[in-house]
Amino acid sequence: MKHIIGIRAIISLILVIILLSIVPASIAESAFKSYEIFSLQIHLPEGAKIEYLRLYFYDSTYDNGIAWLTTYNGSGDLTDLVNVSTSGSSGYGQSLSDLFEHIVDNHLYTYVLNWRPYVFDSSMRLMGMRIAFRMPEGGGWSASYSYLKVAGCTFTPRNSTVEWRYPGAGGIYAASWSEYMPFINK
Amino acid sequence: MFKKRTWLVVVFACIFITIATVTVVANPFTQESSEYDTELLSQTIGKIDTIIGDDPDEEGYQGKIVTFSGSSDSEEGVEIETIPFDSIHDGETLPDEIGISIPVSNPEWTEFFYNFSAGSTLRPRSSQTRWAYASGGCSYVTKGFDLFTLPLVLPQGSRIDYLRLYYYDENASVDMMAWITTYDGMGGVSDLVNVSSVGNPGYSYNISDFVGHIVDNATNSYVLNFAAHGTGDSLRLCGLRVAYRLP
Numbered sequence: 001m002k003h004i005i006g007i008r009a010i011i012s013l014i015l016v017i018i019l020l021s022i023v024p025a026s027i028a029e030s031a032f033k034s035y036e037i038f039s040l041q042i043h044l045p046e047g048a049k050i051e052y053l054r055l056y057f058y059d060s061t062y063d064n065g066i067a068w069l070t071t072y073n074g075s076g077d078l079t080d081l082v083n084v085s086t087s088g089s090s091g092y093g094q095s096l097s098d099l100f101e102h103i104v105d106n107h108l109y110t111y112v113l114n115w116r117p118y119v120f121d122s123s124m125r126l127m128g129m130r131i132a133f134r135m136p137e138g139g140g141w142s143a144s145y146s147y148l149k150v151a152g153c154t155f156t157p158r159n160s161t162v163e164w165r166y167p168g169a170g171g172i173y174a175a176s177w178s179e180y181m182p183f184i185n186k
Numbered sequence: 187m188f189k190k191r192t193w194l195v196v197v198f199a200c201i202f203i204t205i206a207t208v209t210v211v212a213n214p215f216t217q218e219s220s221e222y223d224t225e226l227l228s229q230t231i232g233k234i235d236t237i238i239g240d241d242p243d244e245e246g247y248q249g250k251i252v253t254f255s256g257s258s259d260s261e262e263g264v265e266i267e268t269i270p271f272d273s274i275h276d277g278e279t280l281p282d283e284i285g286i287s288i289p290v291s292n293p294e295w296t297e298f299f300y301n302f303s304a305g306s307t308l309r310p311r312s313s314q315t316r317w318a319y320a321s322g323g324c325s326y327v328t329k330g331f332d333l334f335t336l337p338l339v340l341p342q343g344s345r346i347d348y349l350r351l352y353y354y355d356e357n358a359s360v361d362m363m364a365w366i367t368t369y370d371g372m373g374g375v376s377d378l379v380n381v382s383s384v385g386n387p388g389y390s391y392n393i394s395d396f397v398g399h400i401v402d403n404a405t406n407s408y409v410l411n412f413a414a415h416g417t418g419d420s421l422r423l424c425g426l427r428v429a430y431r432l433p
Binding site: 008012015016037039040041043046070072073074075076077078106107109110112156158159160161 | 193197200201238244298299300301302303304305306307309310315316317318319321322323324325328336339352354389391424425427
């Protein structure tokens with residue numbers, strides 16, 4: 001009797017592994033990796049006024065990735081200033097955030113760009129981000145924008161369990177989450 | 187026969203529950219915050235620097251200033267021969283060195299400027315070391331012992347005065363350490379200053395001694411280095427802030 005139960009347990013385990021391997025990699029992986037985030041440290045001029053975040057992407061899926069700008073104070077507190085998502089599924093594109101206003105204070109805050117792809121294959125690529133800001137000028141603000149533009153390939157994951165690849169043209173995409181579930185790493 | 191069918195139903199029910207649990211726990215379609223648990227936002231945590239002027243790397247400080255005496259506790263851990271290299275003073279000016287501003291000997295200095303970097307943006311110098319994100323822009327080492335680094339880009343001729351280390355420390359037996367290090371690309375290494383965590387439990391920060399180094403981007407590259415001296419989320423790097431002045 002114990003012998004039969006043991007065989008059944010082994011067969012059950014094999015069935016689970018086979019089923020998880022049959023499930024399309026993108027679905028299984030999105031379930032496991034949906035929270036994974038890529039980030040990049042940025043530095044902006046003291047006193048500048050940030051107004052827009054623009055996201056450059058390649059998106060050929062029905063899911064949307066999201067980018068946002070976060071401030072940290074080094075003592076565990078954070079604020080997400082603005083976010084912007086990919087849109088459509090026709091390949092290269094760009095999205096612009098709503099207008100917001102934040103005055104750069106490098107004494108109190110550090111500024112980090114974050115990116116969550118949701119999809120872990122080359123159908124969702126971060127190509128770049130651009131921050132539009134105005135410099136203080138004569139008691140007001142400069143009439144023209146200054147920009148900080150960064151390439152997607154300069155972002156790295158916040159956790160070392162994530163792998164990533166370079167698809168060309170300065171982009172990046174999340175490739176797999178292989179450290180603990182190697183059999184779904186296709 | 188009935189028992190066999192029951193067994194199959196149980197197996198496939200387990201498979202379904204496993205997949206459903208993974209999907210629900212991962213919750214891939216809702217979260218847009220940078221944190222796993224947005225309740226952290228409402229927590230009152232840490233030692234937050236709210237008083238301006240009580241520390242030497244802030245305007246208005248009136249207390250004692252301690253000058254860094256040298257690069258003790260080298261981040262390299264080995265002696266490296268420094269190769270002299272300064273093409274500007276070798277009588278030959280290369281195309282990428284024409285018109286470079288030479289630091290003035292005794293300029294008037296501006297008030298403080300800051301280069302503030304989140305701990306979660308530093309990465310290890312070797313892929314043998316692994317890391318994970320904690321919360322609030324903090325990271326910790328999960329495996330390995332390599333240093334974590336981040337380029338430090340400052341204006342030519344500016345003066346580096348202080349390095350501040352923000353951390354979360356729940357490990358009384360280990361102190362974390364951060365450095366500002368220069369490399370000349372020819373094997374020369376110099377640790378300008380270091381600062382360690384101190385025994386305060388939880389979120390805290392510590393400030394280095396006074397540095398007074400004039401930035402020379404023609405000769406040096408500047409790197410922020412960090413060593414946790416241990417693994418696990420009881421030793422978190424939350425930020426590094428460099429206070430500097432412009433001429």
